Amino acid sequence: MKKKNNKSKSITYKESGVDIDKFEIILNDLKKEILSTFNDAVIDNFGSFSSVLDIKKLGYNDPLLLSATDGVGTKLKLAIEAQNFDNIGIDLVAMCVNDILAQGGLPHFFLDYIAVAKLDEKQIKAIIKSIIRGCIISNCALVGGETAEMPGHYLKNNFDIAGFSIGAVERNEILMPSLVKEDDLVIAIESNGIHSNGYSLIRKLIDYHSIDIINDKFEFNNDKNIAETLLKPTYIYTDLIKKKPKNLKLHGISHITGGGLIENPKRSYGKDLSLIIDCSTFKIDPLFMWIKEKANLDWYELFKTFNCGIGLLVYVDNKNSSKLLNHLTCLNFNSWIVGKMQKKVENQNSVIILNYE
Numbered sequence: 001m002k003k004k005n006n007k008s009k010s011i012t013y014k015e016s017g018v019d020i021d022k023f024e025i026i027l028n029d030l031k032k033e034i035l036s037t038f039n040d041a042v043i044d045n046f047g048s049f050s051s052v053l054d055i056k057k058l059g060y061n062d063p064l065l066l067s068a069t070d071g072v073g074t075k076l077k078l079a080i081e082a083q084n085f086d087n088i089g090i091d092l093v094a095m096c097v098n099d100i101l102a103q104g105g106l107p108h109f110f111l112d113y114i115a116v117a118k119l120d121e122k123q124i125k126a127i128i129k130s131i132i133r134g135c136i137i138s139n140c141a142l143v144g145g146e147t148a149e150m151p152g153h154y155l156k157n158n159f160d161i162a163g164f165s166i167g168a169v170e171r172n173e174i175l176m177p178s179l180v181k182e183d184d185l186v187i188a189i190e191s192n193g194i195h196s197n198g199y200s201l202i203r204k205l206i207d208y209h210s211i212d213i214i215n216d217k218f219e220f221n222n223d224k225n226i227a228e229t230l231l232k233p234t235y236i237y238t239d240l241i242k243k244k245p246k247n248l249k250l251h252g253i254s255h256i257t258g259g260g261l262i263e264n265p266k267r268s269y270g271k272d273l274s275l276i277i278d279c280s281t282f283k284i285d286p287l288f289m290w291i292k293e294k295a296n297l298d299w300y301e302l303f304k305t306f307n308c309g310i311g312l313l314v315y316v317d318n319k320n321s322s323k324l325l326n327h328l329t330c331l332n333f334n335s336w337i338v339g340k341m342q343k344k345v346e347n348q349n350s351v352i353i354l355n356y357e
Helices: 020-035 075-082 088-101 121-137 199-208 226-230 286-295 299-305 318-330
Strands: 063-071 106-116 141-149 159-170 185-190 252-255 273-278 310-316 335-343 351-354
Touching: 020 121, 020 141, 063 088, 075 088, 075 159, 075 199, 075 226, 088 106, 088 121, 088 159, 088 252, 088 310, 106 121, 121 141, 185 318, 199 226, 199 286, 286 299, 310 318, 310 335, 318 335
Parallel strands: 106 141, 273 351
Antiparallel strands: 063 159, 106 159, 185 310, 185 335, 252 310, 273 335
16 A cells, blocks of 8 residues: 655646736836836836825925725626726826816826736736826826736636726815805816716627627718727817916816716715706717617616716806817817706706707
């Protein structure tokens, strides 16, 4: 009878599915591009345990810190299926920095989190490079992050990304719901298509109607395949605040994300007010009408799920409306007066949408 060999085989971390050295190589390859995002407030200690930031270098007199964290939802799943990661990092940055913008502030620092089943060098580099582009657009320093290789936790070829941003605003310039008043005008700023919400419904439509996202095209957009149209990056609107004339006074900003035009606006004004949106002031993008038709959605569900072509709503009094529209024209954003604030009457909704048919 053979004796049992009790000597166990050595099992390394790499053999368990985690290759620490591979990510270090990726990070070093991208170091120059990452450092290019740094601003004067970043104390350069690349690779240390935490980021060090000198808030005084940002030039604020009496700053309040702002923070936001977000992901890109199942738009990422569509990007994985299309193997197109060129813009998904821009989406990630946009979802965070636009939320900071909604308080009247500017983003200054960004961190990312990427969790994968197995590191794919080409894929990870494409994602981080697109995050870097988003940081450059928003003038935000990519000061840190975490890339976690988690075999057994995620299915093969599946992963998730999340972002976190830190910004600031002068105490006397922060936008709070109490600033929005009755009779304020509401300016809509265009979106770049769907942005980063509603993709679970869209992916359901794609499966239900057996749509080939690579080889099929929308009738209203023959220049791109369906995947390219659906993966257009979320607009980053930070120049609205960064380049705002000093004599332009804003009362509020709504970032139109999950919850669409029904749930998001009311986060920016008091419970005693209602927003009247007049859909006769703009033409709803054909992409949203395609979704409505294919999903057989009623108008309320469409407005509650998607931005319908509006990325931001900005609240101003009448005397500042022309200044704001001119400012947005200079920034090359299409914008228009979409509605008005009114005193809410009993049992009235916080958002009332008119003339959509």
